[in-house]
Amino acid sequence: KQLIGELQAKVTAYFAGHPYKIATKKEPDSGCLIYYVQSIEDLPDEIKTVTGDVIQNLRSALDHLAYILFIKAGGAPTDARHIYFPIVESEIKFKETNTQKKMTGLSQAAVNVITAIRPYKEGNIKLWQLHELNNLDKHRLLLTAGSSFGSMDIASHALGLLSTGIPGMENISMPPLFIKPADNLFPLKQGAELFIDGPGAIPNPQISFNIQLVLNEPVIAEGQALMPFLMEIADEVGNTLNAFRPLL
Numbered sequence: 001k002q003l004i005g006e007l008q009a010k011v012t013a014y015f016a017g018h019p020y021k022i023a024t025k026k027e028p029d030s031g032c033l034i035y036y037v038q039s040i041e042d043l044p045d046e047i048k049t050v051t052g053d054v055i056q057n058l059r060s061a062l063d064h065l066a067y068i069l070f071i072k073a074g075g076a077p078t079d080a081r082h083i084y085f086p087i088v089e090s091e092i093k094f095k096e097t098n099t100q101k102k103m104t105g106l107s108q109a110a111v112n113v114i115t116a117i118r119p120y121k122e123g124n125i126k127l128w129q130l131h132e133l134n135n136l137d138k139h140r141l142l143l144t145a146g147s148s149f150g151s152m153d154i155a156s157h158a159l160g161l162l163s164t165g166i167p168g169m170e171n172i173s174m175p176p177l178f179i180k181p182a183d184n185l186f187p188l189k190q191g192a193e194l195f196i197d198g199p200g201a202i203p204n205p206q207i208s209f210n211i212q213l214v215l216n217e218p219v220i221a222e223g224q225a226l227m228p229f230l231m232e233i234a235d236e237v238g239n240t241l242n243a244f245r246p247l248l
């Protein structure tokens with residue numbers, strides 16, 4: 001949680017530096033107005049490395065739990081090399097002998113709780129994502145993270161149309177209404193087109209585009225908003241640890 005707090009501070013500092021700029025241009029043939037990314041700064045590697053540290057610490061917490069459960073059941077520290085908190089691909093894999101051996105020496109009550117948690121992809125997607133991301137981070141320096149097109153405030157666009165097309169509508173207000181694009185354009189790059197307005201449209205400085213940071217590891221975590229995703233994983237690990245409190 002401390003690392004997540006540090007990461008949030010780094011993310012906040014990144015956005016405070018206004019790392020991207022949105023501009024408009026006219027499409028030569030149709031005359032449509034295009035809102036596009038005029039410039040964008042790369043995501044600092046420091047944010048990616050701290051993300052990896054968060055993932056590793058969360059996964060390690062579960063392995064430390066398994067070790068403590070082994071000791072509580074009467075196991076000796078020198079005999080604990082095989083112990084880890086099993087998180088695998090599928091329920092079939094979880095039931096295989098090799099996985100079950102990783103829990104040898106735990107009390108039956110502990111094994112029952114682990115089994116009830118269903119630590120595999122179709123049983124507990126968050127724990128499975130944590131495990132897979134941690135494995136990736138062990139084998140390469142950085143997880144795949146960067147900027148993406150999160151959403152656009154369509155209400156500000158509608159207000160712009162009303163104020164220019166209907167006399168007396170200049171002072172009306174409307175609450176923001178953010179919609180997500182079908183394609184988040186990850187990784188967001190200079191020149192990326194965010195929105196195409198109609199022919200003859202004039203630039204609306206009130207239109208708000210939400211650029212967000214995401215993890216984008218194929219199959220494991222594709223386009224996951226970075227901070228909410230990590231906090232969800234941390235909550236899941238916390239819930240998992242709490243499930244074993246009666247045994248500690």
